């Protein structure tokens with residue numbers, strides 16, 4: 228057991244939290260005037276453990292299969308987290324974002340801008356522990372207005388709450404690290420585990436396979452443990468000129484490099500998913516106290532492309548909500564990093580029957596190779612500083628680094644529109 232004296236001391240000295248004021252959700256009839264996507268909604272209170280719960284789990288797995296194989300996104304309700312739990316984490320985020328800039332720069336996740344980053348040494352602002360300041364990325368020569376803070380290793384108390392682990396974070400939040408780890412541990416053990424088990428049912432592999440093999444937590448071994456990182460993210464309002472230049476895109480269209488991603492449902496209508504078939508951008512609607520979960524690249528590859536790591540972005544809020552504060556809590560869930568991410572790993576009767584095999588052009592790679600190499604491209608000027616939402620298309624290990632591939636599978640009008648705007652897909656050496 229690690230000595231946690233420093234942590235205990237910080238708990239005693241912590242300042243009280245200020246309540247985070249969530250913006251009001253948009254009335255349904257107004258939200259309905261915007262293009263929205265009707266996501267599958269899964270009621271997690273229907274999940275029952277054990278043999279007697281199998282029929283219920285099979286029913287949920289059926290709904291989940293529709294979600295994973297179409298948009299790759301779903302709402303998850305009755306997740307067992309009270310509104311106060313979400314609010315407490317948001318309040319901690321608010322506290323973090325309010326510390327002076329001079330202090331923030333001592334706790335950076337990487338460099339001050341993405342272009343200065345040496346990613347052979349650093350995970351960068353996207354994946355490293357600490358602050359990603361505003362103006363880190365660029366889009367059509369406009370710098371971003373997003374600030375976020377990443378936490379890593381919260382599934383490993385002996386690392387997270389050790390003196391060294393505590394000192395990684397600004398003084399203001401050190402006494403609140405247990406709240407952070409409680410939240411993300413709950414998501415890992417109660418949400419991710421259940422999604423893994425339901426996915427086993429879909430894939431017709433023994434229940435427990437995904438969880439036990441790739442998501443379990445091994446003490447003091449983050450590399451071979453499931454986990455990833457948690458993010459507290461605050462969007463600020465860009466200037467009107469910047470809004471024009473970026474076409475109101477606050478966070479460029481991308482697919483997540485994770486296995487799955489767990490977001491909080493947000494009252495601000497801003498998150499958009501790009502329709503897999505038509506390319507149309509559609510808003511994700513809000514369900515209070517619920518989660519929004521999406522497939523990341525890792526799960527798409529493991530399923531041979533049956534599950535979809537969809538392109539999504541954050542758009543400037545709709546007219547009725549302009550000026551409101553968007554705050555987001557995210558868990559980017561990574562598997563054991565040595566997992567070989569193609570369907571041969573799991574040999575799923577379902578995928579075999581449907582014909583989802585490893586495409587020849589895919590090199591045999593681990594999740595670590597994917598995550599690391601995709602991570603190196605994030606925010607790179609050569610790839611991202613382009614007009615419009617789509618980055619320059621890069622191939623990594625025979626796979627498009629952002630999963631815009633649905634453009635290739637889409638109906639001819641979408642392909643024509645894509646090529647008209649951006650030309651044919653290109654490849655650059657990395």
Ligand SMILES: O=C(O)CCC(=O)C(=O)O
Nearest residue numbers: 483490498539541555557
């Ligand atoms: O803010 C959101 O809702 C989504 C953010 C996101 O897609 C990301 O950070 O990868």
Ligand SMILES: [Fe+2]
Nearest residue numbers: 481482483539
């Ligand atoms: Fe994302």
